[in-house]
Amino acid sequence: MGFNVQKSSYLKDIYHSESFEQLWQEETEIKTRIQNRLFCITFLVCNPLSAIAFYLSGDPFFYTLLPTHLLSDAIILGYMFLNHKKVISGQQMSFYTFATLVCFYAFLLSRPHLSYVQSCINLTLAVIFAGLVLRWPLRYGVVISVMALVLYPASIHFVSSTSLSDFVEQGAIFVMAAHVVFPFVVKLNYNKDRREFYFRYTLQQQNDALERQKTIAEQATRAKTDFLSMMSHEIRTPLNGIVGMVHLMMQEESGERPNDLLKTLKFSADHLMAVVNDVLDFNKINSNHVVLDPQPFNPFEFFDILKKTFDPKANEKGISLVFSVDPGLPVQLVADRLRLSQVITNLVHNAIKFTAKGSVTLDVKEVSRTPEAVTLDFAVTDTGIGIPKSEQPGIFEIFTQVRTRTHSDSLTGTGLGLAISRELMRLFNSEIHLESEEGKGSRFTFRLSVPYSMEPVKASQPRPAVVPEGMPEVRVLVADDNKTNLVLATQLLKRRNILHDTASNGQEAYKMFSRGRYDLVLMDLRMPIMDGFESTALIRQLDPVVPIIALTASAFENEKERAMASGFSGYFIKPFIPQDFYDYIFPFLGIAVK
Template identity: 85%
Template sequence: MKDFYNSGSFEQLWQEEVEIRTRVQNRLFCITFLVCNPLSSIAFFLKGDPFFYTLLPAHMLSGIIILGYMFLNYRKVISGQQMSFYTFVTLICFYAFLLSKPHLSYVQSCLNLTLAIIFAGLVLRWPLRYALVVSGLSLALYPASIHFLSETSLSEFFEQGAVFVMAAHFVFPFVVKLNYSKDKREFYFRYTLQQQNDALEQQKTIAEQATRAKTDFLSMMSHEIRTPLNGIVGMVHLMMQEEEHSEKPNDLLKTLKFSADHLMAVVNDVLDFNKINSNHVVLDPQPFNPFEFFDILKKTFDPKANEKGIGLVFSIDPRLPAQLVTDRLRLNQVITNLVHNAIKFTASGSVALDVREAARTPEAVTLDFAVTDTGIGIPDSEQAGIFEIFTQVRARTHSDSVSGTGLGLAISRELMRLFGSEIQLESKEGCGSRFSFRLSMPYSEQPLVTSEPLLAGIIEDIPEVRVLVADDNKTNLVLATHLLKRRNIRHDTASNGQEAYEMFRENHYDLVLMDLRMPVMDGFESTALIRQLAPDVPIIALTASAFENEKERAMASGFSGYFIKPFIPQDFYDYIFPFLGIAVK
């Protein structure tokens, strides 16, 4: 930075800056002497000093010269600093000439000269060399004019005030240097600060572009991964349903289903973490029955715990309110991650979820959650980074049961921060782990009234409906049409948005399943055209993009629903049947 401070490029910038900043001061300096010098001669006239008749013409002549300097500055022949410098040098020459002329008293002249140099020190922002020239000329010419051209002695001149004139000119360069250096340093700090701000702004822009690029990349990869994965998961579930009636179950098919489910979980973990880090996750508090919530959660993990031969205990405080109000899905995600990890790293013993009421006010209840296992535990050296992304405890075994993305705890920690809480860890290697957190949430003691799910029963009647499926991926078309065939629902297919629009224009459809990303014409444009023909026909976005901004864009573009691939058959039916008005028993 010091090298730059002394460099020619900075000096050039500073000269341009000081010229702009001192334009008014330099002009004010010239105009002041242009006006005040002739006026100062009035004091000599009032005193009856004949020096007045020499003083006034000299000031008028110097004023004409000053006007010439101002004109040259106006035409940009000389700078503002040069204008004020030339003006002061000219005035010093005139002052030296006037001092050599007879005076009744030098007191008034010395006073005027002292005021002039003080005014210059207050107004001007010169380089030091200008001040040295002005002071040197003054200190040399004023005494010389008295000594060589005047009949007055130097001692008399100094006694009548010249000592103050000389002292002011001696101090003048120091004052100018101090002011000039101060302004230059301030400009340097402002300039370097601006450079740093520009660099930070550039880095911020690069970071934002990188974040957008990452999001766009993940969105694209989400679509590209989920699209074939949808075919795998869907087909596997269909084949598994057929295998249920087979006398000889296919173990290879079970392995394929497990792998497909695992792959889907990995993709969901990566996308969840990206959405949380991109601030795309907003909590959605809804009332729910806590006892039913924990009962369903336990049934989810019972098979895996039984398979490993470990105990699974859910100890729920019976004093819990009848209703809790929070984001049930995100709470479920956190507990699921913790319990899943506990089971995964526990070879024998038990895993326990403990939920206890810690405090209650009329507005909210505070609950303590704890997941405890008797697994491998976490070494002290690894506990600090256990919540970082892609971090796993390395088991002392070679079992592949501890595979995964390493994102579960990182996602749980970020979700807890959205809840306004933190996950606490207590663990000892070889003796298990305990993950705990505390949440406060609104509640109600009134039982939650819920209606039976629309599709809880068996479909009683399939009305005469017709569905249009638009997707450029043949596997997804096969899966969707196969599911519709199973329910004897008539359907047609289109391989792009343009074809879907043309088919809709020629036929009547009760529902459109529309992929978003297709060649020729995408789902957004096709939906906009279809809406012009039929504003009320349900159009469901059947897409592999799980990003919230994509969903918001779709819903704002005229879609009636947003269904994410991959999906299992029952979820597919559960989602589309209400749009078709299909009744169940």
């Protein structure tokens, strides 16, 4: 209630503020310009014409009426000229016109009449017309009505030879009544227009405020994206050194079993990499940087590969992992296989993680089929710890996890998996639903409608894997300002006896390339003095075909698109493991991957 009182007080302050009053005056001046001019022009024309009725009836009053109206017309024309020159406003013009007419009408009423009936009709019609056309403040209407109610009777009583009672009997009562009502009609119309303007004004203010808030939100989103992009680079760059060095050290370890300390370090590095990837993935989805890429795939092969991925973890925990896929599914589905896999992986991974005994089941069933699409129901069911009712509403929020009674390290994580899955489902125009009971497991379900075909997916012909007896004579230039990453990349190249040189910034890389050409350039994007984009543009002027791979910690799609549009031949994201590094760069060097 207190808020409503404050809001009402605030709106009232706006209604009576100087700025609002000034805007309202400007608005009403523009809005009533035509009405005010119409009012004046009507009397300019109609007043002299009204004299014709007296002429036709043989009333000698005609000879007084016509000159008087012509004189009043001259004065009205003067008011209109002043308004045209912006000396007076449109409201003032119509007010002065009506006030002048009241004075002239009072003078005419004091002149001898055969009958006041026609004059009273004309005066009543004038008031009615004014009430319909004019939009005045109340004070203007009161002044006109007081003038008429005082001057008309006074002119009859003190100047005319006609008694006041005769004037009233011949129609004055209607003139007086019209003038009594006139201020209220004017006030009603004026306030109505003022309220409408007030609502438009406050609505515009609210829209402006919302637009400002929208701009602030967009700027905050851009700032968040830029921050995460920068943090992506700053975190993933040293992480690349850690992950790569650990893999190299484990390869150099003598004996069949790697050192337990190295295994622990590798586990921690992999876990940290998963955390960073989850945070960046969620940010990309929320920043609309993720667009689904539907491609045809074989669903049976797809689910079989997924199951094999989780079999080791399920066997390690001693639980049953079942993938129940409807055998009647089409042999070809068209969807974003990567994103669908990501959703199912998150759900199955969580199910296995929170299930100590029993089973985890993925059910895929066909619900309906049209010539264009097939509708599938997905369900991931486990016999794990379940989710309390109180925690279910927020389970899909970021950084949210079920509070368990255990303190096992195996139940740690980012709390982003379900949030990412929900956002991905929205891209698929679907939603994830949860059914769970504490201590009795959980069931996550979602429904997808995807295009399909009864024709099997055409398998691409793999290139023959030919490994040359000796490595070809090639030279690689590695440009990176981070010494750890330079050491990692050069160590990987040394292990394959690939000749290489290093540069610590883009300018140095360009100078080295101009002195001696290379068969491949590994270029970091963000470097001091000259970044990878500018350096690549200069190298492309020397050699438009040499492969240049962006070796970067930025995982954002817009950065990749910018790089590919700037002349890069490939885009390889840090951190990476050695085998992935070889698999990626060898084709650019003409070395077949075995």
